[in-house]
Amino acid sequence: MKKIVFIIVAIVLTATVIGIIKRSEDNVDDFLSNSNNFSLDKSIQREDSVDEIVSDFSIKVEDKYISIREHHNNLSSILGTPISEEIEILGEESDTFNGSRIKTLTYDGLIIEEFSPEKAGNGGFWILSMTVTNENYSTEKGLTIGDKLDKIKELYGNVEILKDGRTDSNNCAYIFKDDVEPNFIVFEVEDGITNEIRIYHELQ
Secondary structure, X not given: OHHXXXXXXXXXXXXXXXXXXHHHHXXXXXXXXXXXXXXXXXXXXXHHHOXXXXXXXXXXXXXXXXXXXXXXXXXXXXXXXXXXXXXXXXXXXXXXXXXXXXXXXXXXXXXXXEEEOOOOOHHHOEEEEEEEOOXXXXXXXXXXOOOEHHHHHHHOOOOEEOOOOOOOOOOEXXXXXXXXXXXXXXXXXXOOEEEEEEEEEXXX
């Protein structure tokens, strides 16, 4: 009788241990699965986040940014089809830029100039300048057409009047300069209100 009870107890204990091991394996599988999903999600986020390069010399279009000195092969996905597109080949008067090309893309309230060195081919265009004339676009700091001169000074503290002969502080242009490279923003002001923003890189 004792032998039978012992056998039954042994069977129950064995079944219990097997159940515990099985549950442990399932938990490990779940953990690994969740870990893989977590890693995949992080990877996707990183891939999404490296698409844009943002600086003081960028413009914001809804939730996207476009920057000078950058190759933007997906402009149409951000801005749609341009109203017009023209390509100019620079001549001998352009000195070292002879043979280079300037592509001008015109949109509603925005003109983009792209530059391509002579030997770069069709895929070598990068953004040389962007001129904004309506409130559909803003600078990286949030300035847009219609904003007051006070906001320019608030957002871009070290702006100075562009030396083009105009002296009326409410009807002139203000310039913001990059400390490192020849990148600039020019704010055209009329009656103390911003009516044009030009962001550009100066070819050396």
